[in-house]
Amino acid sequence: MAKLFEEQRIRYPPFEANRWKPEALPIAEQSTLLGEFANEEEALIELGSQCPSFTLGEEDSWLIQRRYRFGDELLASQPKGVWKESNKFPRIVNRQRRGWYLIPNPIHNILRKFINGVVIVLLLSLAYLAVSPVLMFLKIPVYGLESVRWGLLDYPLLATVVVPLIFAPLVIRVFANLIELRRQNLFLQRNLKTPEIEFVDESVSNQSLKINLIFPEWDESWNHVDVTWRVGILPPARESLLDTFGRNKERQPPPGLSTELPHHWEAGLDDGTAGGEDAPMELQEVKGGLYLRPMRIMAQGQFQRWKEGEVTELQPPEPFWPGTVSSPLLRIHWECIVRIDREKGGALLWVQPLKVAHHASTEHDLRTLPVHDGRSESDVIASTH
Numbered sequence: 001m002a003k004l005f006e007e008q009r010i011r012y013p014p015f016e017a018n019r020w021k022p023e024a025l026p027i028a029e030q031s032t033l034l035g036e037f038a039n040e041e042e043a044l045i046e047l048g049s050q051c052p053s054f055t056l057g058e059e060d061s062w063l064i065q066r067r068y069r070f071g072d073e074l075l076a077s078q079p080k081g082v083w084k085e086s087n088k089f090p091r092i093v094n095r096q097r098r099g100w101y102l103i104p105n106p107i108h109n110i111l112r113k114f115i116n117g118v119v120i121v122l123l124l125s126l127a128y129l130a131v132s133p134v135l136m137f138l139k140i141p142v143y144g145l146e147s148v149r150w151g152l153l154d155y156p157l158l159a160t161v162v163v164p165l166i167f168a169p170l171v172i173r174v175f176a177n178l179i180e181l182r183r184q185n186l187f188l189q190r191n192l193k194t195p196e197i198e199f200v201d202e203s204v205s206n207q208s209l210k211i212n213l214i215f216p217e218w219d220e221s222w223n224h225v226d227v228t229w230r231v232g233i234l235p236p237a238r239e240s241l242l243d244t245f246g247r248n249k250e251r252q253p254p255p256g257l258s259t260e261l262p263h264h265w266e267a268g269l270d271d272g273t274a275g276g277e278d279a280p281m282e283l284q285e286v287k288g289g290l291y292l293r294p295m296r297i298m299a300q301g302q303f304q305r306w307k308e309g310e311v312t313e314l315q316p317p318e319p320f321w322p323g324t325v326s327s328p329l330l331r332i333h334w335e336c337i338v339r340i341d342r343e344k345g346g347a348l349l350w351v352q353p354l355k356v357a358h359h360a361s362t363e364h365d366l367r368t369l370p371v372h373d374g375r376s377e378s379d380v381i382a383s384t385h
């Protein structure tokens with residue numbers, strides 16, 4: 001007799017994943033006993049009724065994997081046809097990935113990149129000031145070292161150029177956030193009716209999605225509507241990660257996880273790594289906010305223009321992904337996105353979560369995962385049009 005286990009393994013990118021080396025972070029692993037069987041043939045029969053196995057990513061990079069182990073041997077599950085999991089959507093979907101959303105003003109992304117350039121200029125200026133005595137000793141001309149008096153102190157002339165460069169984007173972002181708050185208030189006052197989405201066929205991960213889209217209310221300021229669907233990996237539940245790593249939630253978290261912040265993190269919502277500014281300033285009374293956070297690993301299909309009274313057919317993202325998975329550790333999420341182009345106020349999004357079925361005959365050739373930093377201002381939806 002040997003035991004058959006389902007193993008779930010994940011190394012999920014933290015916020016601003018480009019600052020981390022994946023191989024330096026641990027892999028969270030969780031095993032579930034499916035039963036004891038006399039031989040491999042009996043185990044394979046049992047696997048025919050289990051969810052398909054898959055591997056996304058690499059062992060030394062970001063990794064999302066579900067596999068089955070019989071004793072010391074790895075087995076591949078072989079369910080037939082289409083397989084849809086029955087688990088409910090996790091809380092993060094109901095709180096942050098359903099309903100109306102705005103797209104942040106592009107100025108946030110532009111200013112963030114500008115600040116990075118200003119920091120480089122500041123460091124070069126400090127280095128220049130540090131070596132200027134050596135340059136003067138070598139009779140090499142130097143510039144910008146003249147003193148400028150502000151109040152009772154003297155400052156190098158170079159500081160009068162660099163310091164405003166540092167503070168200018170910060171001041172502009174403050175005003176940009178105030179404008180964002182005004183946009184949110186205006187949108188909430190509008191109280192739009194929600195669009196109706198009818199799915200013609202069953203949603204399968206390797207097949208096109210056909211939908212009927214109806215708007216009970218049409219605004220004259222809307223230009224056109226585009227529709228797509230996308231798939232990605234949601235953050236695992238923090239408590240599930242701590243359990244797999246054997247860490248007490250009141251002690252230091254494992255590498256890649258931030259310390260619990262009661263005002264920012266909510267039990268069962270995410271892994272608690274989004275400690276940075278993942279969205280512009282939001283109204284506190286709107287649960288989940290009005291800006292759609294991008295999944296840190298995600299892929300998107302092509303946008304299709306909506307025409308009233310016609311069926312819209314959406315092609316799946318390629319290469320093909322698994323269907324919906326909603327366990328505490330592994331969360332593969334699919335969503336349909338309606339993008340409304342408006343004359344004023346930027347584009348408007350309607351997001352509808354999907355339960356998408358696996359197709360057992362599909363192999364997933366995803367070794368290099370598309371990683372995003374987690375900021376709503378850098379979402380691919382905002383840069384598509």
